[in-house]
Amino acid sequence: MMEKANNWQSTADRILARVVAVQMQADEGAPVRDLVSTDEANRVLHHSLLAIMRHRAVLDWCIDRVAARDVRPRLRRVLRWGLCQLLYMESLPPAVAVDTCVRFVKRRHDVREAGFVNAVMRRLADAGRERLLADVAREAPPHVRLELGEALYRRWAARFPGDELERLAHLCLVPAPVIVRLRRGAPMPQLECLTPVVPPPWAQEEMLWSCLDAAAFFRSPEHARSDFYIQDPATLLAPRLLAVRPGERVGDLCAAPGGKALALAEALGSVSGLFCLDRSLHRIRLVLENFAPSGGCHAVVGDAAMPPFPPRSFDAVLLDVPCSNTGVLRRRPDVRWRFSSLALAELVALQGGILRGTADLVRPGGRLVYSTCSIEPEENGAQVRRFLAERGDYLLDRDEEVLPGPDHDGAYAALLRRQG
Ligand SMILES: C[S@@+](CC[C@H](N)C(=O)[O-])C[C@H]1O[C@@H](n2cnc3c(N)ncnc32)[C@H](O)[C@@H]1O
Structure with a gap:
């Protein structure tokens, strides 16, 4: 029993130190998803971080209620982790969670601050999970x-x-499953860690699986052979709407890391007519990595608002623009705290510039799909209507907004046809 408690304690010590370091970087603007998706990230660290990001409002509300004074940011990061263990993780005995936080602050900061953290954590642990959550349900403001x-x-x-x-x-608070799509032509998998998923209406012809044991999946030969691409079903809405055909010249002009481009290449049956552009060199490398098993692709670093292609270059263009990501809160929980009207307005302007900059690249009679993983009307239908008002040579064929559901994220896609 004693030995088990020591193991918990040393694991908890390590995890808390990493979580606090990553939270600091997240506070400075780095998205949590980018910070945890490194080789060194382990499962527990990943889960702790995502849980803290998901439940930040409730954690802070409970902490502020019992703290007798303002909580300094460096102590709040520790308290969020400790309370998250008590409320949502439950794998650690409450006494170990309290002790880990106190020892961490004593080691990193000072004894007085450790005393403060001890008082707050003890009050929270004494109240207990049921009562704290009942207080939240009864008394916290709705956004909390x-x-x-x-x-x-x-x-x-x-x-x-x-x-x-x-x-x-x-x-949006339920952790999203890892969904994998079988690449066309890959053999049927025989993996116990995968369970089939019924595809949504826009991805009927796809073979999708939910990963029950991600570690086993990542160790499998099927994964090593790149038979699968990890992809939420919502990301297939835009490529399906573009419906590219073999022989077409296609531009994917916000392409990285390349999930939708891979789906386009499969429908084209070849990579020779597909041109992937992205503004970020680092991210275009991810496109090349993802296309390596298919023999590579044309990949270009550039700005889609001033694209390095002559007018009428493409039969079909996909514009999967940067957006507020409000359709993917399950996967990117920190997005809910980053959202602001100002950031939204900046994104809308960026998206508008990209749409206007690429419109001439589509040949008359060709198609353009504009898509986001946002569910905000300004980034979706309103953006498309503004574009149509400016460009009399384009017509809206159809558009679709998918709200997040139990089996998929949220997304928007509009199919626009250039007249002529
Ligand atoms: C939503 S992501 C695209 C995801 C991608 N379509 C996929 O399925 O994997 C948006 C991408 O647009 C890129 N981007 C942002 N501004 C851009 C611009 N002005 N020109 C080209 N790419 C841009 C970002 O670097 C990012 O990789």
Whole structure:
């Protein structure tokens, strides 16, 4: 028993130190997803970070209620981790969670601060999980209870009726499964760690699986052979709408890391007519890595708002623009705290510039699909309507907004046809 407690303690010590370091970087603007997706990230660290990011509002509300004074950011990071163990992780005995936090602060900071952390953690541990969560349900403001940043809460509350808002917010708190898509031509997998997923209406012809044991999947020969691409079903909406055909010249002009480009290449049956552009050199390298098993692709670093291609270069263009990511909160929980009207306005301007900059690249009679993984109307339907008002030579064929569901993320895609 004693030995088990010591193991917990030393594991908890290591995890807390890493989590606090990563939280600091996240506070400085690095998205959590990028910080945890490194080789050194282990499963527990990953889960702790995502849980803290998901539940930040509730964690802070509980901490502030019992703290007798303002909580310094460096102590708050430790307390968030400790309380997250008590409320949502439950794998660590409460006494170990309290002790880990106190020892960490004593070692890193000073004894007085450790005393403060001890007092807060003890009060939280004494109250216990059930009572703390009942207090949240009864007394916390709705944006805290639903774990949404205030700006995002105000928008969604104005748009979605009460029940739908609750449903959507709760859905966005459920960790997303790892979904893998079998590449065309790859053999049927015989893996116990995969269970088939019923594809959504826009991806009926795809073979999708949910990964029950990601570690076993990543060790499998099927993964080593790149038989699969890890891809939420919502990301298939845009390539399906573009419906490219063999022999076409296709531009994917916000291409990295390349999930949609791979789906386009499969439909084309070849990579020779596919041109992938992205503004980021680092991210275009990811496209090349993802295309390595298929023999590479044309990959270009450039700005889609001023693209390095002559007019009428393509039969079909995919524009999967940078966006606020509000359709993918399950996978990127920190997005809910980063969302702001100012950031949204900047993104809308960037997206508009990319749309305007690429419109001439489509040949008359060709197609352009504009897509996002946002569910905000300004980035989706309103953006497309503004474009159509400016460009009389384009018509909207159809568009579709998918809200996040239990089996897929949220997404938007519009199919635009150039007349002529
Ligand atoms: C939503 S991601 C694309 C995801 C990609 N379509 C896929 O399926 O893997 C948006 C991409 O746009 C790129 N980007 C942002 N601004 C850009 C610009 N002005 N021109 C080209 N690419 C840009 C980003 O680097 C990012 O890789």
